[in-house]
Amino acid sequence: MAEQAIDLSKMTISDEVAVQISNMNKWYGQFHVLRDVNMTVHKGERIVICGPSGSGKSTLIRCINRLEEHQSGQIVVDGTELTNDLKNIDKVRSEVGMVFQHFNLFPHLTILENCTLAPIWVRKIPKREAEETAMHFLSKVKIPDQAHKYPGQLSGGQQQRVAIARSLCMRPRIMLFDEPTSALDPEMIKEVLDTMISLAEEGMTMLCVTHEMGFAQAVANRVIFMDKGQIVEQNSPREFFNNPQSERTKLFLSQILGH
Amino acid sequence: MAFVQDAPKDSFRLGMLIYDTRYRSITIQVVVLILFLLFLSWLVNNTAQNLAAKGRTFDFGFLWMRAGYDINQRLVDYTNDSTHMRAAFIGLLNTLLAAFVGCIIATILGVVIGVLRLSKNWIVSRLMTVYVEIFRNVPVLLWILLAATILSETTPQPRDFRQTPEMEQAGEEPKASMLFGIIAVTNRGTVIPEPKFCIGKPQAECDADPNEGGLGVIDLGIFKVSLNLLALLVVFGGSIFVNSRITKQANATQEATGIRPVTWWKSLAVLIIPSAILLWALGLHFVVPELKGFNFVGGISVLHSFTALTLALALYTAAFIAEIVRAGIMAISRGQSEAAAALGLRPGRTMSLVILPQALRVIIPPLISQYLNLTKNTSLAIAVSYMDLRGTLGGITLNQTGKELECMLLMMGIYLTISLIISALMNLFNRAVKLKER
Amino acid sequence: MTEFTPFVRKDMLEPRDPPGNQQGPIAWARENLFSGPMNTVLTLLGILAVGWLALHIIPWLMHSVWNANSLSECRAIIAQTWGPDATGACWAMVRERWHQYVFGFYPMDLYWRPTLAFLLMLVAIAPVLYQSLPRKMMWFTALYPFICYWLLWGGTLWAPIVVLAGFGLFALAFRFAAPKLGVPVSAGLGLLAAAVWWLFVQTPLSTALNGIIPLSIRDVDSDQFGGFLLSIVIGITAISASLPMGILLALGRKSDMLLVKSLSVMFIEFIRGVPLITLLFTASLLLQYFLPPGSNFDIILRVIILVTLFAAAYIAEVIRGGLAALPRGQYEAADALGLDYWQAQRLIIMPQALKISIPGIVSSFIGLFKDTTLVAFVGLMDPLKGITAVVRADINWKGIYWEPYIFAGTIFFLICFGMSRYSMWLERKLKTDHR
């Protein structure tokens, strides 16, 4: 899939911290979903999060732009701590882009309008300029010619690439991906992964929940394995895949790579 | 089948009428047409025979004859010397009035209840569920009858509002008092303040004059149009136009610079101030009903039959509208609002830019068909003797003239026309907002 | 490059309870009732509304009187027991008049007949409602209308039997003609045969048979029907007759044949465009013009016919929605299998379309059942207006209004609410059945 060699040396990781999560806990009612999560993400890192279903991966990355509220601990994104303060939340959300498993494009707006909606209303960019930016990113994800269609008229892979372009239009510093390819056919998966790889090559900070192990090996600089709401293992992709340490990880890898 | 299609034309056999795909549907249609025409002529024939046997004719001439009965609620001029046609027109207006007022109340109530039913507040959402289930699972006739009975049997008589000198001395209050000091609910009807216009005359003089003050009226022949209302309509229409220009300008500015100018106060001023000035210039004031002797004078008396019908229909329909609104909002997946939030849109903007435009497409078609239902249900006016179209044309006129066939056909035709107009509007809307899918 | 330190968790963390203020009833109340100023205001308003209602309803219900002969006696008892200002419910009226609400003016000594018919109805609809019951019971369901008619109206048993024979004739003709002539033609032939039978053979034959073997019970006239008996008779008949008619109308509206299609559209739009009341007046005033001179048939039957037509138009629209929701592939697959139009409809299309339309169909039925109260306006004794008017006209119960409406309304509520719950249950069951 993503075996093409990419030049990792181009991807610099700086000392600057992009996301700092410390001792974070979250409950759904009585259910303890995230338990003492600690994590530091530097600018330019490409992190792949994996783990069995229900382990809290989605919840974790949704906490980073506060689609979910955490109950204890700290999350600091780009120097802004996530609290109940609406200003902070707005600031973080406009700097963090997110791509969903089911695309969540707005079906009543054209592709172009999907891409310009937030820049116009949140970033307060003039419409013309927003459209130029949108066309720029749409060409980048290789679908500039679809700009005036509606989401319902595109294929799944195209829709997901529009969703990526829509996030990029806000010029985010960090991108979150929640299983962006798991609702797609194999052929379309490649389209989307290629887009993500080119994003990585430009040095975007990325947190990606995915089970595409090829992508993890080629692009990630670190893999985080979660189970039962906690981080069980984290390591470089080579170590993680070739030399897993914990039993839980070994079991998971044997299941996922087994067939 | 393919063989049959290739068969040469000249070898036509009778069996092909039934077995050949090309002729089969024509055969069936011809048979259906013949049967239909036979049925129709049978009906017409029967009707003609029956009419002849009763010594009646089929003509609409009675519409131009004197009606000879009174109607207790008239939106335009009518006396018992007017024609049956005029009476039917009054009835139609009464039907439309009840439908219009009912739809407005039902929409407001329904939207509020539907939204509250989705609220996270446990007690409120439960209460709204109970409301919806109770109102939509009981016949609307019950609500109408109950409202009418309560209004006529539990409300005080006008004289109960009186405070006699003896009571004053004894420090007693009268048995009944007016709502907010301006509305009197009596067993004969609800009396509400009446707006009056007055230019260049003392107010008392205008109040004594039953004619419209202010600019007066123009007579269109069929009915009179209040120039005051017309002026108000023109000015308010102008305000709306100016307001739309303001919004357009704001959009343009936003497109050019990215910053949307704050316009709400401008809009508010444009919408309110000109109308307010006009109303002031026309000398608008309200005549509050007053108890004189045994009855209230001044103000407008609203019949209980109207109140009961409208209120009951509105409460009943509101339950259905609430469900429609709730379903419409729930139909928009959570992913939509999450995606909007992830892009940094605030909840208010998410609502107006993402949720509502989608929800309205789901909500409006069934909403309009509820309006249609409400309009048709106004014919239940018969339960409270409200003089609607059925009460005039299909009621007293029908009984007086014995023109059952004509009256019923005409009445059905009018209802059908109203319905078809409403559904035509709905189809236009549907076509305009249809989502583009592959 | 400060990247990260590899990390392996040795011991898994056990789940902990959420911080103190996030559990228990207080946390629940905070989350669901007082999570913000707006929410708190709503809660207070809600509590106020509940309190106000309770304050009025509970004492009224607590002061119920069951034994009295008139409203004034009720009031006297209430004043005596709970003080002069107390208000209370006078259920004594219901106790005295319940039989009129249930049976109308049906002869008292014959109450067993509608009661038996009702119990048999439960047996008859059971296999329709619950698919798990033996399919053989459907035979009884098919016979039930005739048994019910005979029980309710009385007269000779031969009449329903001969009518049934007409249906048998229809089925026979259809059976033989269908393989050769196709469904529509053979249905037409069958109908013709049955119509001839009913028009010309029916009356003489049943009279003759009754002369030979008299099998009759006492006649009950239509104007003695009333109350819920009437509502249920009209409702159930119209419901079961309107479904097949609605299906045919929906198919007609989707037909490729222009004439069939436009006739269906005209019929549906006309019926949906006028209020039910005007149709009921048609039944009572106009039908006599449209039928051959001298023919005059039962008002209940006339009303049932018009109510059926009314419901069928609405159901046709619901089913049309269901048909539209079916993917095109289903039609194409049916064609590809070589099924003809009627087979495809019966085996592939309708089962799915009806399943999709269940909620809509049931809510049409609920609407229809509620609308049976409108027959009051053509002089029939419906439970809401007709019977209540009779009760309120009695000098003893003059001025009573809450109790009769609450009583009749509650029964309507139970039936309609039950139907809507059943449809929700069915919908859920069908959804899981097809996983």
Ligand SMILES: Nc1ncnc2c1ncn2[C@@H]1O[C@H](COP(=O)(O)OP(=O)(O)OP(=O)(O)O)[C@@H](O)[C@H]1O
């Ligand atoms: N809104 C919610 N309310 C209650 N429990 C929830 C909610 N959302 C998720 N959960 C629970 O939290 C746990 C973690 O969910 P999460 O979606 O983060 O898992 P995941 O690792 O993304 O799984 P998957 O790979 O299937 O997407 C699951 O057990 C889930 O049932």
Ligand SMILES: [Mg+2]
């Ligand atoms: Mg997930």
